Amino acid sequence: xxxxxxxxxxxxxxxxxxxxxxxxxxxxxxxxxxxxxxxxxxxxxxxxxxxxxxxxxxxxxxxxxxxxxxxxxxxxxxxxxxxxxxxxxxxxxxxxxxxxxxxxxxxxxxxxxxxxxxxxxxxxxxxxxxxxxxxxxxxxxxxxxxxxxxxxxxxxxxxxxxxxxxxxxxxxxxxxxxxxxxxxxxxxxxxxxxxxxxxxxxxxxxxxxxxxxxxxxxxxxxxxxxxxxxxxxxxxxxxxxxxxxxxxxxxxxxxxxxxxxxxxxxxxxxxxxxxxxxxxxxxxxxxxxxxxxxxxxxxxxxxxxxxxxxxxxxxxxxxxxxxxxxxxxxxxxxxxxxxxxxxxxxxxxxxxxxxxxxx
Amino acid sequence: xxxxxxxxxxxxxxxxxxxxxxxxxxxxxxxxxxxxxxxxxxxxxxxxxxxxxxxxxxxxxxxxxxxxxxxxxxxxxxxxxxxxxxxxxxxxxxxxxxxxxxxxxxxxxxxxxxxxxxxxxxxxxxxxxxxxxxxxxxxxxxxxxxxxxxxxxxxxxxxxxxxxxxxxxxxxxxxxxxxxxxxxxxxxxxxxxxxxxxxxxxxxxxxxxxxxxxxxxxxxxxxxxxxxxxxxxxxxxxxxxxxxxxxxxxxxxxxxxxxxxxxxxxxxxxxxxxxxxxxxxxxxxxxxxxxxxx
Numbered sequence: 001x002x003x004x005x006x007x008x009x010x011x012x013x014x015x016x017x018x019x020x021x022x023x024x025x026x027x028x029x030x031x032x033x034x035x036x037x038x039x040x041x042x043x044x045x046x047x048x049x050x051x052x053x054x055x056x057x058x059x060x061x062x063x064x065x066x067x068x069x070x071x072x073x074x075x076x077x078x079x080x081x082x083x084x085x086x087x088x089x090x091x092x093x094x095x096x097x098x099x100x101x102x103x104x105x106x107x108x109x110x111x112x113x114x115x116x117x118x119x120x121x122x123x124x125x126x127x128x129x130x131x132x133x134x135x136x137x138x139x140x141x142x143x144x145x146x147x148x149x150x151x152x153x154x155x156x157x158x159x160x161x162x163x164x165x166x167x168x169x170x171x172x173x174x175x176x177x178x179x180x181x182x183x184x185x186x187x188x189x190x191x192x193x194x195x196x197x198x199x200x201x202x203x204x205x206x207x208x209x210x211x212x213x214x215x216x217x218x219x220x221x222x223x224x225x226x227x228x229x230x231x232x233x234x235x236x237x238x239x240x241x242x243x244x245x246x247x248x249x250x251x252x253x254x255x256x257x258x259x260x261x262x263x264x265x266x267x268x269x270x271x272x273x274x275x276x277x278x279x280x281x282x283x284x285x286x287x288x289x290x291x292x293x294x295x296x297x298x299x300x301x302x303x304x305x306x307x308x309x310x311x312x313x314x315x316x317x318x319x320x321x322x323x324x325x326x327x328x329x330x331x332x333x334x335x336x337x338x339x340x341x342x343x344x345x346x347x348x349x350x351x352x353x354x355x356x357x358x359x
Numbered sequence: 360x361x362x363x364x365x366x367x368x369x370x371x372x373x374x375x376x377x378x379x380x381x382x383x384x385x386x387x388x389x390x391x392x393x394x395x396x397x398x399x400x401x402x403x404x405x406x407x408x409x410x411x412x413x414x415x416x417x418x419x420x421x422x423x424x425x426x427x428x429x430x431x432x433x434x435x436x437x438x439x440x441x442x443x444x445x446x447x448x449x450x451x452x453x454x455x456x457x458x459x460x461x462x463x464x465x466x467x468x469x470x471x472x473x474x475x476x477x478x479x480x481x482x483x484x485x486x487x488x489x490x491x492x493x494x495x496x497x498x499x500x501x502x503x504x505x506x507x508x509x510x511x512x513x514x515x516x517x518x519x520x521x522x523x524x525x526x527x528x529x530x531x532x533x534x535x536x537x538x539x540x541x542x543x544x545x546x547x548x549x550x551x552x553x554x555x556x557x558x559x560x561x562x563x564x565x566x567x568x569x570x571x572x573x574x575x576x577x578x579x580x581x582x583x584x585x586x587x588x589x590x591x592x593x594x595x596x597x598x599x600x601x602x603x604x605x606x607x608x609x610x611x612x613x614x615x616x617x618x619x620x621x622x623x624x625x626x627x628x629x630x631x632x633x634x635x636x637x638x639x640x641x642x643x644x645x646x647x648x649x650x651x652x653x
Contacts, residue, residue: 052546073552085543089565098561099551146547158543 002061003028003187004049004154009058011041011048018044019211021058028153029185031177035198036208037234042191045208046156049189051075063153073102075154078147082159084139086131086146093127096146110149117148120179137168144179157190161197169197177201195235199223207231225349229356232283232349238313240283241323244353249276256282256350259320261297267345272359279353286313286326288347295342305333316341402426402621409617425618429626433619435606442623445603449583449630451514452599456521457578463522464529464574465567469559471530472537473545483534490527497524498591505592512594520592521582529574536570537563572641580631600627 004026011018018041026032034042047053049060051072059068067075086095093114100110118124121141131139140160147155157176161169177200180188192198198205199219207214207222207230215227226232232240245258253266254274263282265274274280291314299318306313307329314325316339325341327333350359397414402425404418431441438444467486471479501520505511510519540563548558589599604627608620 047546050546050550052549071552072546072550077550079547079550081543081547083541083543085541085547087544087548087562087565089562098548098553102552102557146551150551 002026003030003063004189005059005061006045006049007059007061009045009048009060010056011044011053012056017056017211019048022211022213023058024206024213024216026187026189028187031180031188031190031201031203033198033202033205034189034191034208035193035195035205035234036214037193039210040208041211042193042208043158044211046079046158046189046191049154050077050079050156073099076152077154077156078150078152079156079158080140080143080147080160082162084131084136084143084163086139086142088131091128091130092123092134092142092145095131095142096127096149099146099150113149113151114145117145120148120182121145121175136164137172140164140172144176148179153185153187155186155188157188157192159192160190162192162194173197173200195237199235205235207234209234224347225358226283227358229281229283229351232351236285238286238324238326240285240349241289243282243284243321243323245280245282247274247276247278247280256280258282260299260318261320263296263343263345263348265345265350268348268350270350270359274350274359278359280359281351281353281356283349283351284323284343285347286324287311288344289323289325290342290344291325291327291331292340292342295340297343298340300339300341302333302335302337302339304335314339398621398625402429402618402625404618406614406616406618425616425622426626428616429607429619429623433607433616433623434610434612435603436610442600442603442607442626445598445600446626448593448597448603449600452517452521452589452593452597453579453582455518456525456582457575459518460522460525460529460578461571461574463526465533465564465571466559467526467530468533468535468537469563470555471534473542473558473563474555483530486527486530490531494524494587498587502591512592514593514597517589517593517597517599520588521585524588525578525581528577532574532577533567533570536567540566569641572638576634576638576641579634583630 002025004024006022006024008021008023010020010022022045024045034045036042044053048055049062051060051067051070055068059066061067062075062077065076072079086092087098090098096114096117097110100113105113114127115124118127121144123138123141123145126134126138126142131142134142140163143160160176161172164172176188176190180186180201190197190201199222202219204216205219205222206216209230215222215231217225217227222231222235226235226240229242233242243258243261245256245261247265248255248257252264254268254276256263256265297318300316300323301318302314302316303322304315306315309329311326311329312331312333314327314333315322316325317323323341351357352359393415400416400418401409401414403421403423405420405422405424408418408420429441430443430446432439433441435442435445470476471483476482502511505516505519510516544562545558548562553561583599584601585599586601586605589597590602593599593602604623607623
């Protein structure tokens with residue numbers, strides 16, 4: 001039995017269809033991240049699961065119950081928002097107990113749950129403050145606490161870290177992951193446009209673009225075997241290198257050819273059989289390129305060096321186009337130096353130039 | 360001439376343009392302050408002194424006699440109980456009208472901006488249209504409706520009229536204010552299990568203080584200054600202060616008692632005057648909120 005199941009759901013605003021027959025199954029205890037650029041419909045999907053948005057057709061199941069027509073409060077969910085959405089005129093304690101009060105929970109039970117959640121999130125000392133007396137990170141902790149006391153089976157996060165600065169974002173990201181591990185069987189659905197958050201948090205990532213699911217898979221699958229050009233380009237920073245070329249058949253097997261650059265594809269795991277002469281795009285992640293003495297592709301020159309401490313990104317070109325290489329931060333690199341690149345065939349991706357799909 | 364090394368605050372020079380601006384501002388201020396000055400000094404003079412004709416001069420022996428007379432014994436037609444009757448009538452009209460119209464406007468604005476009722480935009484459009492139709496058009500139909508339903512010429516009648524005519528502005532004011540609140544707050548409250556009234560009373564209304572203040576200012580001054588609705592709908596027993604002021608000024612026997620007229624006018628203007636002075640900043644804010652956002 002899956003914890004959350006979106007079955008053939010269509011959401012429409014007036015004539016505009018946001019989703020057309022979208023389906024998604026989420027297992028119990030799973031951490032699912034909905035990843036995509038703004039406007040891809042990820043928040044709409046989350047709102048539909050929460051019941052804050054009516055679906056035009058299809059069903060939403062949560063915990064084995066069809067909740068399509070149920071109010072948000074009856075769906076067994078809790079939600080955390082980007083803008084924290086704390087009630088400004090209530091203290092932290094009142095914020096956290098508001099939902100339980102609405103549900104007519106006994107006072108002692110409310111106090112117990114608020115205390116427990118506050119301990120877990122280390123906000124016990126803030127319970128009597130008002131939201132405007134808290135920092136951004138503290139506010140989001142309180143918002144998570146408010147979700148926590150609901151004892152919900154499913155947690156929905158709508159870009160919860162996007163309003164925080166980089167340092168706090170990293171801290172809270174780890175904390176959310178720790179929370180998920182500690183709660184055990186709680187299912188989490190997390191919406192973000194930040195691929196780092198998606199990679200670090202998710203058991204499975206759902207990549208969305210223009211209201212369509214592009215790929216569903218573990219972070220590793222998404223990163224190493226992206227299903228199409230969009231996923232390949234969206235996930236990973238610095239971005240994957242894309243090189244246009246074609247497939248040529250030779251005695252030893254198919255080969256990728258782009259101008260002077262060639263790459264034998266004998267060890268490449270094809271999804272579909274390539275045709276000789278087919279126009280393709282080769283995708284290589286910057287860290288899968290090697291600066292080698294006797295590499296695959298000679299004749300490059302260093303353009304620009306971006307040191308990042310632990311590693312560095314070298315932009316180099318051979319007159320046909322620029323390529324990024326990620327290498328150790330300790331390497332010495334000076335612009336203008338000639339370079340030979342080694343390519344690991346086991347790590348590259350090939351896409352059809354026509355459809356953008358992986359081949 | 361040695362050049363001065365620029366440091367610290369940039370020096371300001373009095374330019375001709377600046378002098379012009381000040382001259383204009385002072386003239387404008389005088390233009391609006393002079394009538395008030397004349398009214399106050401005249402109301403403090405006895406008639407003998409007024410007859411001398413120095414209307415701008417300070418009173419030689421200030422007396423509050425005219426004020427007392429205006430308040431308690433000036434004649435408004437046949438009765439001579441002063442303007443105090445009208446004052447209390449106005450208060451009785453004002454309080455329920457202000458409270459009810461603000462409540463109705465806040466609920467309307469809340470429903471329109473958060474609950475996305477079907478046809479909400481159309482309803483809002485019609486309501487706004489109502490705000491632009493001249494009041495005079497409604498007078499006769501309303502008189503007919505009220506007399507048919509039997510509430511004509513009563514306190515209830517005048518309060519209803521003020522609530523109805525306050526609705527477009529109040530709704531606009533609150534809808535625009537609520538449109539600026541984060542929608543996520545409302546979503547959070549729905550997940551927490553709040554219904555229409557709970558969310559309004561527990562979450563939204565506590566955040567509405569600035570708009571309630573602004574709406575109160577608008578409604579208090581508007582309703583207090585109203586003349587035509589009071590004259591038409593309130594009935595003889597409940598005539599507001601503005602109508603009684605008009606009666607005092609126009610029912611003169613023999614010599615016109617300028618000092619009493621001025622004192623009565625000042626008394627009638629006191630409430631809006633106090634409201635403006637106490638809340639000038641909020642008032643401007645309210646006008647801006649109502650006018651700028653669409």
